[in-house]
Amino acid sequence: MHKLSRSNRDKVQQFVAITGASEKNALQTLKASDWQLEAAFDVFYSQPQPRSNADVRRLEELYNRYKDQYSDMILADGISVLCTDLQVEPQDIVTLVLSWHMNAATACEFSREEFVGGLQALGVDSIKKLQEKLSFMRSELKDEQKFHEIYNFAFGWAKEKGQKSLALDTAIGMWQLLFAEREWPLVNHWCDFLQDRHNKAISKDTWEQLLEFARTVDPSLSNYDAEGAWPYLIDEFVEYLYDKSVVEK
């Protein structure tokens, strides 16, 4: 540590604080990433985490605190408790981010593996540490790439098990939540349009392409390509906007 410059030392400390990795690990990773913090984080999180036994035992204990009486899963009640412990609302979007880290298959339940694995990936083994991680997790939503992944993940997570499409109400709820984090001026029109004209479930393709649409097409629709491969529903939405004179043709 003594041979490092002041700024690099700071970086190491930051790294340790955020990832919970050991100093040695932090040093290695930062060196390998040319002392770029962002890059180092990427590298760190994409590595398989070394599992120390102590960690796992603590995580198992944590898991058991929340898991359901009758089945080996954390269910709605457990999640409620977890949220209370973390001092967040259950509808807070940070729970989505958490689920994403866990790669949870479906909303409102976590399997043992998902829970343990997710917390390990975050490098935490206690509620306190997890709580500290919350602001970092919120910040992940501001990252374009991560938001994209989380958004796409949300579809599979929010839909009913065994269904191919996402129920409209759930979808609208999710969109409201997600687009609160990342401004899209047309989000309300979109939701109105769906309730007015569509009234059916949302397909995966439509879900994914909507983000593309929000990202690339500007709200005045000046760069909207009608001949493009936009899903049918989005084309209808554009028609709707013209009809309702929200946008000038």
Place this chain on the structure above:
Amino acid sequence: MSFSQNREPITIEDGFKLIDAAVTKLTRIIEGKPEPPFLPEEYIGNYTIVYNMCIQKPPHDSSGPLYEKYGAILQAYDKLTILPSIMEKHDEYMLREVSRWWEINKIMVRWLSHFFYYLDRYYIARNGIPSLTVVGMTCFRDHVYEKVHFNVKQVVIALIHKEREGQQIDRALLKNVLDLFVQNGMGNMERYEKDFEDFFLTETNSYYSRKASSWIQEDSCPEYMIKAEESLKKEKERVSHYLHSDTEPKLVANVQTNLLVSVAKQLLEKENSGCSALLRDDKTDDLSRMYRLYHAIPQGLEPVAVAFRLHVTAEGNSLIKQAEDAATSGIVEEQVLVRKIIDLHDKYMAYVTDCFQNHTLFHKSLKEAFEIFCNKKVAGSSSAEMLATFCDNVFKKAANDKSNDDSTIESTIDNVVKLLDYISDKDLFAEFYRKKLARRLLFGKFSDDHERSILTKLKGQFGGQFTSQMEGMGTDMQLGKDQQTGFEEYLKNANTGKPKGVDFTVTVLTTGFWPSYKTSDLNLPLEMVNCIESFKAYYEIKTKHRRLMWIYSLGNCNLTARFDAKPIELIVSTYQAAVLCAFNHTERLTYQELIDQLNLSHEDLVRVLHSLSCAKYKFLKKDPASKTISKTDSFEFNSKFTDKMRRIKVPLPPVDDRKKVVEDVDKDRRYAIDASLVRIMKSRKVLPHQQLVSECVEQLSRMFKPDIKMIKKRIEDLITRDYLERDTENPNTFKYVA
């Protein structure tokens, strides 16, 4: 003259004097003045002077000065003699002078070159300087041509204008004069072009543009065209008489542009005499002329083809409108409309082949025009449906009326196939046609030859897939006859005999070929049930593993009804028969009882009861005796009914299944689109959206015009079913998922 080496050298002074004398003599001769011609000795003598002066030893070798002298002579002649003479005159007289002096000059140069020939051989060759001829020509050009060409050109153009206005001019003179321009170019056409042709073309341009403006106002289209044709002819003649051939293409283009191209729109659109009117009034000569004139211009035919297309479209549209207006209570007169369209097609095709020389542009225009109005709906009926109904009526009539000439039927069939080509929803036609064909076949109203003929023609034009089902239907009918014979044999041999004394005929249809029909769980009267059972037994023996689905709605029945007055034979549909037979056991039945007993749908029962109690023949008494059937009515057998006929046919009006046909076709289209998309993606693996859509449209265009929105929806459906996926880098491109 002797050629001894010891004579005195000729001085330049002396030599020049001799030469001048010779020149004087020469000029007098060629100017036509009285002068004895050169004697051979004189001729040779002149040559020799030059020769000697050239071969003299220095300082008397005079090649250089002689060369100069030659030039000077000509220059003097040009400046002092020729030019002034020309300048004195005007107009045509000036032209004559120019022409005359040009000829004279040519002779002068020729003769003089002979005298000075020795220079050409050595001095000129050795020094690489212009030859005597070239010097001569250049001299004339510089000292005469350059000074007079402007005026000459003015006169020439004035004369041409005169000729254009109808006056006679001296063509030979013009030819000579223009030749002069060419020759003074000395190897290239620049002088001719710059000093004459450019001005000429400009003048021509304004001349014809003026003419065009005035003619277009005063003349009708045919008159104008005749004048245009005349003008072109005259200008071409002009070229052959006195203009240089190089001018022809430029001149023709010029005239064409002014007379035909710039006024094309006005000309073609002239009210009462333009393209439209000519087409309407059968003016084949004028149309042929129009074609000839515009064909010669690159891309000139396009406005004509456009006018043609617009006219045909308008004619077609007005036919459609007429039919729409005439369609009372939503019923279209297909026979009339389709015939009119066929006639329209024949008329305008004749124009294309005759007046327009079978040019592809016009074939295309005709096709486009027909495609526009042939795809319009009339009073809710699509053209596909109308055409199918038309065929149906023609065939039904032909089957009844054997006297109908086969060849007219054949030509009608040909026309139908042609029209079908213009209709984009061919699959819709096929479906309607099939439905009507089914009725024709099952009710015996068809002629085998005609049916076969149209199928062959449709197959030839649209492929085997188009007609495979219909052909299958025909085969079924054939097999059905054999089947029936077999059944009757069976009945004879088996000890069952005729089931309860009822003659029973069954036609077995192969499901895939025939249109889909609703089955109903009609409760048949006992007599009919027996018939069904006996056939079932027979069929089981013949073929295992096949399920029979009974379509009672297509059957018909001959019943004898014992009325008080006399028994009458009724020819009715199976449904009607079932209802009537219900009264075999009870005098009176309510609507509800009938529903319960027969298990028919409400729509069907209402139709049937209406035909039996509220129509022309009232076999059942209805209580109350209103005009419509309601669910609270009750019915009684009308034993008092009688008619002078012994046999009565009671038609059951068919259900309007147009909506169903359209739905069925839509469903089939969805499958077709899916199949096409998968086929394309399987072979291409990766394809951008635009291309996928356009290839799909192209593949399916033989049968129908797919809706782009529907294609998009099917693509999304295929994505959901994991046949396709979007490319992660570029969501506008799709990949095939193996």
